Amino acid sequence: MTGAARRIVLEGLGWLLLLLGVAMIFLPGPGLLGIFGGLALLSQQYDWAERRVEPVRLRALKGAAEGVESWPRIIASCLGALALVACGVLWIADPPAPGWWPLSDSWWLPGGMWTGITQVGSAVIAAALIVYSYRRFHGKPEALEALTREIETADHDREDRERHGQR
Numbered sequence: 344m345t346g347a348a349r350r351i352v353l354e355g356l357g358w359l360l361l362l363l364g365v366a367m368i369f370l371p372g373p374g375l376l377g378i379f380g381g382l383a384l385l386s387q388q389y390d391w392a393e394r395r396v397e398p399v400r401l402r403a404l405k406g407a408a409e410g411v412e413s414w415p416r417i418i419a420s421c422l423g424a425l426a427l428v429a430c431g432v433l434w435i436a437d438p439p440a441p442g443w444w445p446l447s448d449s450w451w452l453p454g455g456m457w458t459g460i461t462q463v464g465s466a467v468i469a470a471a472l473i474v475y476s477y478r479r480f481h482g483k484p485e486a487l488e489a490l491t492r493e494i495e496t497a498d499h500d501r502e503d504r505e506r507h508g509q510r
Contacts, residue, residue: 357384427466434459
């Protein structure tokens, strides 16, 4: 692949991941992970993206750490992933619209099989992130403290740069 073609493919993928990440903030799925992936790719071409990669990475890790702080949070996260799998399987199975469905049948389970596949895929990613977060942060206050210090240092450095007119 030529340099120009590679740049176009990576940039397109970066924008796609960034947009999907923003959508996944509001929909079920690992939104910050998508935003981070998109920014990481775009940071190879754009200074504005490079400046935002590290803050997003740190916030994503903080969210991951908070998600496994207690057993109720871990259980809720696991149940959310299981609910996503159940919804995905329902979409893939594509049963007919039930009699109580008040809208047109075309509005029943919109998107078809591919919507179900993306739901199951999101659930797999969510489960992997739960396992990763549990292994890295659960019962390890020193890991959370180190992350908090890293965030505070990064925020302080950013404020200093802004105060001095640097980007």
